[in-house]
Ligand SMILES: NC(=O)c1ccc[n+]([C@@H]2O[C@H](COP(=O)([O-])OP(=O)(O)OC[C@H]3O[C@@H](n4cnc5c(N)ncnc54)[C@H](O)[C@@H]3O)[C@@H](O)[C@H]2O)c1
């Protein structure tokens with residue numbers, strides 16, 4: 001089992017990564033003092049439940065924990081105020097108290113939603129992340145928890161760090177192919193923002209990653225979590241530096257909202273957004289290879305690079321104005337200045353943005 005630390009003073013916590021480590025869940029929960037006297041609310045979705053819920057429930061119950069499980073419908077639409085309220089109802093009716101823990105078993109949707117329940121219930125109770133997607137190497141680390149509003153992605157949320165992250169790579173073997181590719185979008189994002197060698201490694205090992213080769217996967221997820229945890233440790237609440245983790249998200253989040261959280265996966269939207277950020281970079285005077293390389297590698301990972309033609313550019317522009325990085329009338333973009341390096345910029349004009357959105361519809 002590999003271990004990383006998210007270094008946040010008294011809110012520090014470990015990320016455990018390894019194949020088969022769900023078997024150690026009881027020992028890890030005991031080590032991190034998860035209460036056995038108060039009920040745990042275990043949140044998962046109907047697809048994850050099919051493959052992984054029974055095992056987790058059985059281990060926890062045998063280990064002496066009291067567990068109430070709640071299964072939400074799979075998919076981004078569950079990151080809603082309505083679903084949040086339903087889970088709070090379950091928490092009240094099941095007698096969760098201040099010593100209770102919310103456990104998220106699933107991808108980023110379950111993690112963000114369950115985390116927001118943990119952040120809000122009785123003004124905040126303990127939270128554990130058990131990520132089951134590749135993408136969730138990102139969402140399970142860093143404490144951003146949220147639900148969506150029809151007009152703006154993740155606009156209702158909090159910062160609420162987990163007690164621990166238990167990442168069993170064996171759970172990834174039941175993932176559909178499209179979700180594997182979407183997850184790799186955030187893995188390569190971590191390379192694009194901080195580590196050109198990691199990008200080169202992913203480029204070289206792309207096919208191994210797509211086939212879920214154990215060694216390659218473990219290295220990529222460990223490295224992705226490591227880059228994320230270093231950045232979060234320096235700027236937990238996104239006062240500045242942490243915004244670089246948003247590469248591709250100014251455009252990507254707007255695409256998700258305009259698509260009504262349906263049809264475009266988060267990782268896919270971010271892939272298109274990263275091509276957009278690379279195009280903006282070139283418009284701002286950076287070398288052309290930033291765009292061509294970004295696009296080539298994302299394509300190699302089987303990710304979309306073209307903005308869906310049915311999405312309306314004016315609607316996307318309006319959605320971008322609701323981005324949390326929008327500041328004093330200007331959009332903020334994370335701009336790659338080289339492969340593996342980025343800067344935070346609010347120097348991009350609205351004309352440049354709409355020009356790039358038009359170009360993104362023509363990408364091939
Ligand atoms: N909080 C953060 O820092 C952060 C970071 C990145 C992304 N996010 C959020 O994460 C969400 C996307 O996460 P995601 O891509 O994991 O989506 P997801 O949670 O919807 O999972 C993707 C799909 O895979 C299924 N699934 C999950 N694990 C499975 C498994 N092991 N086997 C079979 N099927 C499985 C799910 O049922 C779902 O249908 C978005 O809402 C995004 O905004 C948050």
Ligand SMILES: O=C(O)C(=O)C[C@@H](O)[C@H](O)[C@H](O)COP(=O)(O)O
Nearest residue numbers: 138142144153154242245246249324
């Ligand atoms: O952890 C962060 O910070 C990120 O930006 C990671 C992103 O991949 C993630 O999608 C996050 O939820 C976006 O945050 P938001 O503040 O733009 O909603």
Ligand SMILES: [Zn+2]
Nearest residue numbers: 186249266270
């Ligand atoms: Zn993201």
